[in-house]
Amino acid sequence: MNYKIIDRETYYRKGVYRHFTEDCKCSVSMTARIDVTSLVAFSKETDTKFYINFLYLLSKVLNSRDDYRMQYLWQSDELVCYDVINPIQYVFHDDTETCTPVYTTYYEDYSEFYKHALEDVERAKNTREYMLDAQNHPNWFDASYISWLSYDSLDIELPDGYLYFLPIVNWGKYREENGRFMMPLTVRLNHAVADGFLVANVYRLLEKEIGEFSNGKC
16 A cells, blocks of 8 residues: 655645635535446346446546545645555345445456455355454545445535545446436545545546446456
């Protein structure tokens, strides 16, 4: 795990960062539906899991820009940008109705990512422990699939003033709308390092990546 320290005096969002870390500590969150029709078709044609395919593309998008790899280290009062961020996925256990967090490493190579993500899920099925370990996994972002509902709105709340900058992403069950499969996606980022443009850009990048990936350009 490597990172670069951001000079807050030359940071391109200097004024925004100061305002939203001192005057108004808050997050920004959006929920919108994205078109996953081609990814659904790709997953069925290749007999691969839609969930892991989407997780790969989400991880790729969030690693494509420094703004999505930022974090505040309160121990040293430093703003940093990680070289890479990895997804924390979740396995739901029907018998206990609880979840187990799964730390999955992001690989740029799709086949490598798919193989390891699938193995991580299978291992997690054998435990019922929560096993969240943020101290030893500082550059992991939360990626949670809400499989039971195609929702319209979702809010993630953190303690007031808590400077947590890594993305928190949730998505729900896709549903057919006018012949297309549309899936709800919620993206939460801290306002100090992201504004409406940067949050909306996640959706734009995802739909672009989904199109290219499904057409064999990954």
